[in-house]
Amino acid sequence: MKHILSAALVAVSLLSYSQEAKKAPAKLNVKVVNTEDPICGMKTAQFLKDTVTYNKKLYGFCGTHCKEAFKKEPKKYVKK
Ligand SMILES: [Zn+2]
Numbered sequence: 454m455k456h457i458l459s460a461a462l463v464a465v466s467l468l469s470y471s472q473e474a475k476k477a478p479a480k481l482n483v484k485v486v487n488t489e490d491p492i493c494g495m496k497t498a499q500f501l502k503d504t505v506t507y508n509k510k511l512y513g514f515c516g517t518h519c520k521e522a523f524k525k526e527p528k529k530y531v532k533k
Pocket of ligand 1: 492495515516
């Protein structure tokens with residue numbers, strides 16, 4: 454009986470793992486004003502994973518952590 458239960462648990466965890474993999478963020482296919490992530494300098498054309506609108510412009514970032522850093526101090530990163 455215990456055997457069946459652990460087999461079922463393995464099946465469930467494998468299933469949720471494959472669903473998790475599908476949810477992994479893909480590169481976004483949107484136009485952003487910046488060619489480089491202002492936080493880390495990565496090219497948005499290659500590593501665009503997240504965006505934020507600031508001053509009616511769409512800025513792209515390599516990931517959520519860079520977006521959050523930008524949102525804290527956008528003036529620091531936007532070139533005039
Ligand atoms: Zn970045």
